[in-house]
Amino acid sequence: MTASPSLQSVNTLVADVVRRHAADPTRMVQILREVQESLDWLSPEAIDALETQLKVPRTKIEGVAGFYSFLYTEPRGRYRILFSDNITDRMLGNEALYERLCKSLWVEPGRMSEDGLVSVGRTSCTGLCDQGPAMLVNNLAIGRLSEARVDQIAELVRAGVPLAEWPAELFAVEDNIRRADILLGSDMQPGQALLAARALAPDEGLQASNMRSWREGLPTGLGGPPAILDEIKHANLRGRGGAGFTTGLKWEACRNAPLQPGQTRIIVCNADEGEPGTFKDRVLLTRQPDLVFEGMTVAAYAVGATRGFLYLRGEYRYLLDPLNAVLARRRAENLLGENILGIPGANFDIEIHLGAGAYVCGEESALIESLEGKRGTPRNRPPFPVTNGYLDQPTIVNNVETFAAAALIALKGGAWYAAIGTKHSAGTKLLSVAGDCARPGIYEYPFGVSVRQVLEDCGAGDVQAVQVSGPSGVCIAPAEFDRVIGFEDIPTAGAFTVFDNSRDMFEVARNYVHFFQHESCGFCTPCRVGTSLLKNLMDKLHRGAGSPYDFAEIEKLNLLLQSMSHCGLGHTACNPVLDTIARFRPAYERRLMQKQFTPAFDLDQALALARQMTGRDDALAHLSTHHGDHA
């Protein structure tokens, strides 16, 4: 165990971080994250120093630190290990590996070891579903866990080997691109799309007014910015984050939003890819970062924005340095910065903000709150971000894939793009295929591909169900496999998780319910309390103590969450349960062992603490005889 750093060194370290962020409290999440990267946790001394140096109330710091899963106000050890706990990790046997590591390191699950060396816990899906089971060590991803890997990791931890000296192959993340189309197959050179966008301006005279529109953000002028906006509209591009809002309309609304003095327009790329089962943005940002950044710059050109953010989920910490290197290269090539490509007044730059473990920040207004250094609570809407977004400025928030598509549209034109896919769903869609199939990975298809086709391509046999678009999407059964991916039938943010007939769909739904309960932000009553009630009821059914009454309660709670919740998280938290009840009802009914009402209080379970304290788990240490199927 290392000695805790002296007060003086804490103060100096905090001062360095604070200075790097110009003592700006809107950068609170980044500041806390960086302080923790050095100190392993946010100690009271570190918070004291932040309070003094940032000149903000302690409540503000503690309120933010308490919100994000990856920020710790309690010591969590020098090695902070979190097992990804998506259903796909479960299907690949992560539970046994979790127990193996805990045993091997002599730690209690979720607790720090007594010598302060290590803690082992669980976290939501880390986006390595195609190469699970996965974990994060101090927020760095490790996939393809096996007994051998877990033992190797235990050795490295016990020996106190610094993370930087761990074998690099542990941290290797594969792209697994199985089918590439226009996006993943693009060979666009950096700058080409911007040059094409600029070339849309017919002549120099018009160019002048375009420049004014960039500088002042005025919705005037023909050619240039308005022309590229037209191309985006002609392309019929719709948002790839799941909601499918028309991109051209969003950009136009932002462009038309009035600016107050001192304001600018803001472009935000949402790379907070938290939907369990989704990992396509990770691959796009690995393979095609220029396409994404170029798309953001095209958006800036179209609406007259000068500032951009990439909000990268904390689980993708390992991508931060490579992506910053791409941004640095683009600055050196004058594709970012001042007078981009020599266009006077064309000023735009992008910075990367890292999330800290909060699924809800994928919701655009919660994401903006987080960018402003606050708790990631979804805002009341209206007003919408296009008029009142980041620091109350007009803001576009689009998905990674949307910006990549926008760059291609700038390069090749709206008509070219609109001809790909279907009438209502132009272009291609990246699917993150995982679960029971021979070839998990990324598949890029033109919209309109059938579920059956995808299953065939990924080598899935004996399929019972497919969860499309993650837990907040839809769960479909074999009778529906001719349905197609597209806004007119099954819209999706990209997850495509396959379950064969050996899987228990009740357990799938229960895993998703646990996810939503863990990720509820806690702002509104129905979601905060309702997701916990739902979790408790699903666990009761799991224990074999459920009755038809509980089943009816689950259905009622789902309806309440749907109607009363503040944001999409609550509205969709019930989807996996409602879908699986509708399609796989026997999976639930099998668990209704009790025909009448069964009280929630379980005398045997109440003795669990006593068993733990005495180290006993034999038959005589249990009271009841009935135990449900623990599959």
Add this chain to the structure above:
Amino acid sequence: MNPTFTLDGRAIPFLPGQTILQAATAAGVFIPHLCYHPEFKPHGSCKLCTVKVNGRHTASCTMQAAPGMSVESETEEINGERRALTQMLFVEGNHYCPSCEKSGDCQLQATAYHLGMMSPHYDHFFPNRPVDASHPEVLLDFNRCILCSLCVRASRDVDGKNVFALSGRGIDTHLIVNAASGKLADTDFTLADKAAQVCPVGVILKKRKGFAVPIGERTYDKAPIASVAVAGEK
């Protein structure tokens, strides 16, 4: 002539910028609420004030009134949903009305009566929330906190002190105070603060005043919350 919207079939006039809840209150119509307070910016978190606007559920404290809106509030469906939310708040914390000195003055209790809540319905969570009795004049009993954040807003926006804030996430969301020790005595909080006056439940309690007004003669003993709120918040 002000524009109007209809609320349960009745025309309600409103001023530009008014929310549905504000306009309804001004017209003498009560919509249940806990996190809304007329002196503060609406928060929209408790969701008790949810109504249906043109068939869609929305919080009436944050939704601006618009001409011709058709709003439903006093329906069996919506009141059933409000009752369920109230029950959720009861089981989430530790609420024992008979032994609570706020009984009779508590908006949560009065709202439960208003909605005809006969039982907590859901299983109790029984969270462990120690009280903070450190301050000489005020007791903080976190067991009853419903996370309405009125004290947070009052301390920040009126008192300029930031004594209170919410921390944690999800079901672990909780109220914190602005001190390294986590104790109210170590903050600059005083009884004169606005934040000391706004708690709708029994978290922020003045010491030694608990039973100055006997039970049976308290606010909601004398009149139901619907009439008290409409009279007080117009």
